Amino acid sequence: MRIGLFLGDSQSDPNVIDTLREQIVQAEQDGFTSVWLPHILDIDALTALAAAARGVPRIEFGTSVVPIYPRHPAALAQQALTVNAALGGRLVLGIGVSHKVTVEGMYGYRFDRPGRQMDEYLSVLLPLTRGEPVHFNGETVAANLSLTTPGTGFPVLLAALAPRMLKIAGERADGTVLWMTGPKTVAEHIAPTITAAAEAAGRPAPRIVCELPVCVTDDPAAVRARVDVVFERYGKLPSYRAVLDREGAKTPGDVAIIGDEATVTAKLDELAKAGVTDFAALEFATGDDRPRTRALLKSFM
Numbered sequence: 001m002r003i004g005l006f007l008g009d010s011q012s013d014p015n016v017i018d019t020l021r022e023q024i025v026q027a028e029q030d031g032f033t034s035v036w037l038p039h040i041l042d043i044d045a046l047t048a049l050a051a052a053a054r055g056v057p058r059i060e061f062g063t064s065v066v067p068i069y070p071r072h073p074a075a076l077a078q079q080a081l082t083v084n085a086a087l088g089g090r091l092v093l094g095i096g097v098s099h100k101v102t103v104e105g106m107y108g109y110r111f112d113r114p115g116r117q118m119d120e121y122l123s124v125l126l127p128l129t130r131g132e133p134v135h136f137n138g139e140t141v142a143a144n145l146s147l148t149t150p151g152t153g154f155p156v157l158l159a160a161l162a163p164r165m166l167k168i169a170g171e172r173a174d175g176t177v178l179w180m181t182g183p184k185t186v187a188e189h190i191a192p193t194i195t196a197a198a199e200a201a202g203r204p205a206p207r208i209v210c211e212l213p214v215c216v217t218d219d220p221a222a223v224r225a226r227v228d229v230v231f232e233r234y235g236k237l238p239s240y241r242a243v244l245d246r247e248g249a250k251t252p253g254d255v256a257i258i259g260d261e262a263t264v265t266a267k268l269d270e271l272a273k274a275g276v277t278d279f280a281a282l283e284f285a286t287g288d289d290r291p292r293t294r295a296l297l298k299s300f301m
Contacts, residue, residue: 066093076095161240232251
């Protein structure tokens with residue numbers, strides 16, 4: 001299992017690009033294989049990576065995740081191709097359908113057929129990212145064009161939790177990127193479903209990228225309580241509530257990886273055994289817990 005970092009704590013920083021670059025450079029120096037950037041209502045993840053990570057020579061850069069609804073797939077393909085070229089061919093494009101409350105309440109799109117929307121979206125996006133022309137007329141999206149943008153050939157991952165989205169991810173994409181998903185759910189639901197879909201489609205084994213808050217600490221109860229406050233909304237969104245229920249978790253804090261070195265190591269090992277190929281840690285630590293957490297994660301390199 002490869003270990004990366006989920007950089008989600010600097011987006012309100014007015015010097016966010018400089019801060020991100022410092023974090024990315026340090027992550028590479030520490031030996032992490034990847035960094036992942038969220039895309040919610042703060043900075044644009046792709047633009048930020050192109051600005052902050054250019055010239056960093058080895059590490060992989062992922063988005064987690066860019067929502068598809070406000071963007072035509074050709075526009076997203078052109079942007080992602082450009083960013084991949086800027087990053088030396090090391091982009092991983094994570095995309096997702098987001099949530100009904102966001103898509104309908106904020107953007108004004110209908111969210112009644114997200115599976116159909118994603119399937120047709122990929123029919124335009126994927127060929128364009130490979131440098132191929134597209135002639136497609138679906139129910140939710142249409143395109144008749146080709147791009148000459150450099151930067152072709154990067155993985156595309158879907159934020160997939162429900163069976164249909166996991167099937168699409170296995171059949172058509174390069175894997176899935178998860179949030180708030182524990183080892184029991186990965187082992188019993190995520191990994192079997194997406195792997196079976198990939199095998200049936202004759203595709204390579206999919207990547208399963210799991211992202212969770214991590215803290216090495218001697219006061220796990222206090223840290224878990226902070227996780228529950230900061231990430232409370234994820235316990236209410238239907239897609240995340242479903243995977244928390246599968247895990248037997250009442251709150252987000254129940255799936256966060258929190259405890260002393262031995263406890264955190266055991267939990268990471270459990271994720272690897274469940275089928276996670278890439279783990280991206282959101283370092284949810286303050287004070288003396290911060291260097292302890294980083295040191296423990298570095299020990300997995």
